[in-house]
Amino acid sequence: MSLVVRPGLGAAVVVAILLSGCQSSSPEPSVAEPSASADAGLPVGSAHVLWDTPGEVGITVTIPAAGWGGGYGGGILVKSDNADPPDGSGVIVFQGPLYVYGDPCHWSTTTPDTPATTVDELVAALSAQASRDAEAPMDVTVGGYSGTEITLHVPDDAVFSECDQDTFGSWTVPQGQDPYRYHQGPGQIDEVYVLDVDGVLVVIDIGHYAGTPEPDMVEAESIVNSATFQLP
Secondary structure (H helix, E strand, C coil), rough: EEEEEEECCCCCCCCCCEEECCCCCCCCCCCECCHHHHCCCCCCEEEEEEECCCCCCEEEEEECCCCCCCCCCEEEEEEEEEECCCCCEEEEECCCCEEECCCCHHHHHCCCCCCCHHHHHHHHHHHHHCCCCCCCCEEEEEECCCEEEEEEEEECCCCHHHHHHHHCEEEECCCCCHHHHHCCCCCCEEEEEEEEECCCCEEEEEEECCCCCCHHHHHHHHHHCCCECCCC
16 A cells, blocks of 8 residues: 655655545655554544644544554554555545646646635536546535535546556645645545635545445544644
């Protein structure tokens, strides 16, 4: 398993999540395996610091069941050390402006000139993204902050070798490596929570597949809904 993350785990924002790839808003992304705690699993019921970067919104979540692992503050959680097809699952976090590619397969030529900086802008860009088969957005509230949830799909018949650099990517960040959020395989599903946390754009992404066990999905959603935010 490999999820893209920012330096420090690192992870945030989580690893290639089966999610596909993902990296934090830090300008120096890296790829890293989960920390040793991922093997043992974080304590059930514990408060886990999911995001801890100076000057950014802190995020703390509650671990609902055994088997969830991730480094302190790295922005990534993975179930049973498996974020890969056909049954993996994970949670990733992003903050700040995001450049949403017009076409995830041909991302190098469809990067917008300006990033999405608000909930509405990001959701509109994701809804219009080629081949993602976006479902109707829904209003959500997480940790007392309002936002929108939108579910996206990587086509089951996507051929990554026909994409730019053999990579299917969703978005990048200012001064970030392209693509900053990339995917691991056809059929990946992303449940993307887009929130306005005191004026800061915060994105929490549950990555999974059609074969991901339902209990794992329930736990992932519980993690997101348990989130509390600490303003910088």
